[in-house]
Amino acid sequence: MITNTKMISFQDHSGELGHLVAIEGNRDVPFEIKRVYYITGVPEHVTRGFHSHRKLEQVLLCLNGEVKIRVKTPQEEETVVLNDPSKGLFIGHMVWREMFDFTPGAVLMVLASEYYIEDDYIRDYGQYSAEANNFFKE
């Protein structure tokens, strides 16, 4: 996995009644869950994301269907396929992300360590690249 990303496996309480996955803040993920958001109904061929965060940490989970996540730093790049509700992708500081290839009915849920703060976003790749080169040099 590239810098500041990792996969987290959650316990799947699975049986004849279906699957149940539970995630507790500060226990199963390394932060308090301040914000939950989810993305649905994404048409084929749409790519979303195109930003990085300075301080926000997140865990991305695909609860139905499949979605691909491209994560990158100026030095590294990797594409993670999410299609198992018990496997989350942790994304830490200063990692650029793009989400694409949502299948019909795909549900991407994100658990976030902070409330929404527009100033924490870097949406321009040139600016990201400059800040990230500096950040990862330290």
Next chain:
Amino acid sequence: MITNTKMISFQDHSGELGHLVAIEGNRDVPFEIKRVYYITGVPEHVTRGFHSHRKLEQVLLCLNGEVKIRVKTPQEEETVVLNDPSKGLFIGHMVWREMFDFTPGAVLMVLASEYYIEDDYIRDYGQYSAEANNFFKE
């Protein structure tokens, strides 16, 4: 709506890229989000739930497909259909709940105000009924 339940509408940031709904703890829901769990892959004809909580509060959301939630107290009963990711069902103290008629691909997500505490569950309807009669009399 029956006692200690209500619908909460969340803002749907919707457009050509799909839908995004964001929920912040203590802001969009009336509690800190300590725990998130989700139920998937529930076969047809399965009913889940069959319990009440003494202190836990929750918001239930259906992020894909459809699911029905039967909520009841000893005096009242109602069935809520969840099929819109921007509409959540708040369930407060001492409300019995059953979840059923999950469509294929249905995703039921629950935001909870507390970590998992087995002692907070009431799983026997007779015991629930006795406690609830007492609780709602006050």
